[in-house]
Amino acid sequence: PRTPVTLLGAGAMGSALARAWLAAGHPVTVWNRTPARAEALAAEGAAVAPSAAAAVAANRLVVVCLLDDASVGEALDAADLAGRDLVNLTTGTPGEGRARASWAGARGARFVDGGIMAVPPMIGAPESGGYVFYSGSHELFEEHRDTLAVPAGTRWVGSDPGFAALHDVALLSAMNGMFAGVLHAFALVRGEDIAPKDFAPLLAGWLTAMAPAVHQTAEQLQSGDYTKGVVSSLAMQAAGIPTFLRTAEEQRVSPELLTPYLELMRERVARGHGDEDGTGMIELLDLRARS
Numbered sequence: 001p002r003t004p005v006t007l008l009g010a011g012a013m014g015s016a017l018a019r020a021w022l023a024a025g026h027p028v029t030v031w032n033r034t035p036a037r038a039e040a041l042a043a044e045g046a047a048v049a050p051s052a053a054a055a056v057a058a059n060r061l062v063v064v065c066l067l068d069d070a071s072v073g074e075a076l077d078a079a080d081l082a083g084r085d086l087v088n089l090t091t092g093t094p095g096e097g098r099a100r101a102s103w104a105g106a107r108g109a110r111f112v113d114g115g116i117m118a119v120p121p122m123i124g125a126p127e128s129g130g131y132v133f134y135s136g137s138h139e140l141f142e143e144h145r146d147t148l149a150v151p152a153g154t155r156w157v158g159s160d161p162g163f164a165a166l167h168d169v170a171l172l173s174a175m176n177g178m179f180a181g182v183l184h185a186f187a188l189v190r191g192e193d194i195a196p197k198d199f200a201p202l203l204a205g206w207l208t209a210m211a212p213a214v215h216q217t218a219e220q221l222q223s224g225d226y227t228k229g230v231v232s233s234l235a236m237q238a239a240g241i242p243t244f245l246r247t248a249e250e251q252r253v254s255p256e257l258l259t260p261y262l263e264l265m266r267e268r269v270a271r272g273h274g275d276e277d278g279t280g281m282i283e284l285l286d287l288r289a290r291s
């Protein structure tokens with residue numbers, strides 16, 4: 001028999017999770033603040049609980065996928081968590097993950113926090129490569145690993161309950177930077193006789209070719225030698241700053257997404273680190289190192 005799952009939250013992501021478990025034969029009890037969204041899942045075989053507390057009482061394994069950490073606290077306020085295994089797939093900060101773990105522990109529950117690296121269509125589709133970071137109670141994770149692996153791949157990142165969120169937000173932050181660059185690039189060519197659909201493959205190819213640079217960054221960070229293996233020195237890159245800014249100006253594009261990064265580059269060179277590449281700029285970002 002498959003492990004029964006209680007799921008709080010039938011939003012876009014919660015519904016996708018519920019469908020994956022239902023399709024794999026897991027009994028699912030679902031609760032949603034707005035009942036209509038849970039009703040759609042009832043037609044597909046889920047049991048609908050009248051309250052979050054009733055849903056929590058139904059099964060030992062309780063998965064929560066709500067909007068934010070505050071909604072998790074609100075939804076679980078009246079629930080008896082004693083003896084429950086709580087898996088929180090709501091996106092939050094590392095601090096929220098740690099606080100939620102203590103909160104759950106004080107109520108007698110084991111706790112695991114998760115960070116979903118997938119969009120709803122990737123849930124229940126193993127070939128999509130979507131996965132979830134997990135951290136917190138390793139016992140809980142091991143016990144429910146097979147069930148948790150049904151909607152998406154699983155990656156355990158440690159017993160610190162803040163680590164799932166930290167990994168999640170770190171990857172999403174890198175993505176933000178990448179999309180900022182992509183937007184600036186499209187803005188530069190916009191209005192010229194360059195079709196976005198012709199430009200897109202060039203952009204994707206270039207980003208893909210540059211992505212492995214993260215491994216050199218990692219090596220430099222681990223050795224502490226930011227000059228090791230440098231092929232594009234920061235001095236050379238900084239010399240190109242006016243070219244970036246003047247091109248933006250010529251194309252009538254705001255440089256606001258680029259400027260902070262270029263400023264950081266300038267600052268690092270001004271401090272005498274022109275022989276490094278970009279890695280050493282981390283010292284300027286790290287507020288602990290800076291103070």
Ligand code: NDP
Pocket residue numbers: 009010011012013014015032033034037065066067068070071072074075089090091092116117118119120
């Ligand atoms: P939706 O906006 O589709 O759903 C939000 C859910 O939260 C709904 O079930 C909503 O209930 C519920 N909710 C909001 N506020 C409260 C509250 N105060 N009390 C109780 N329930 C509340 O969001 P998603 O399902 O897409 O996202 C859920 C989580 O999954 C988020 O943390 C998100 O960051 C994460 N995630 C989503 C991804 C995506 O692409 N969608 C990707 C990766 C992670 P109601 O129906 O009553 O409004």
